[in-house]
């Protein structure tokens with residue numbers, strides 16, 4: 001029985017000397033893997049039909065007992081061409097796809113829309129805005145139910161000028177005054193100022209047209225990197241660091 005699936009190419013790995021396995025995040029938010037037999041041969045029907053960050057349609061043979069399917073034909077819909085010439089944008093897209101590949105849970109169309117939208121924003125000849133990456137990470141954590149609590153857990157009034165301690169294990173924010181009353185000394189945490197938290201909140205609301213200081217963005221990305229690395233296993237986190245260094249200098 002032949003079936004069709006539309007989605008974004010997350011990963012391509014060799015299967016044999018001439019065949020490849022392509023992992024797709026489908027429109028319905030499921031991760032699917034396809035074996036493309038003989039894809040590396042010069043006259044292969046798959047040649048040029050898929051690549052990283054493409055949106056494609058895969059026609060495949062469905063078998064309920066299989067976790068990987070044999071692809072029969074592939075049609076590219078959106079090639080996102082600027083990724084072939086804009087290496088910074090391409091590096092950023094690689095991190096987004098690696099993150100989705102590490103976390104994706106079944107049946108999350110919202111995750112597909114978030115990835116498609118973020119890749120479309122990055123697919124441009126201009127210098128990529130690092131806010132796209134930060135917003136993507138926050139929104140992804142939100143979809144996974146892992147979003148940190150950016151409200152003060154002690155109930156004090158928030159002040160954008162004040163320093164706060166962010167706890168990485170439970171994602172809670174405490175003011176300096178109440179921090180002294182906490183007795184757990186071994187929890188990983190970091191100090192951030194209120195402006196960083198305000199930036200995070202704006203990005204969660206989906207606001208892309210925000211102005212931010214490099215310093216606040218750098219601190220927010222550090223917070224997110226530590227949080228993501230603590231809560232999600234098996235990530236190529238070093239790739240993220242290189243990507244951010246490339247964008248923020």
Ligand SMILES: [Zn+2]
Nearest residue numbers: 154156175178
């Ligand atoms: Zn407090």
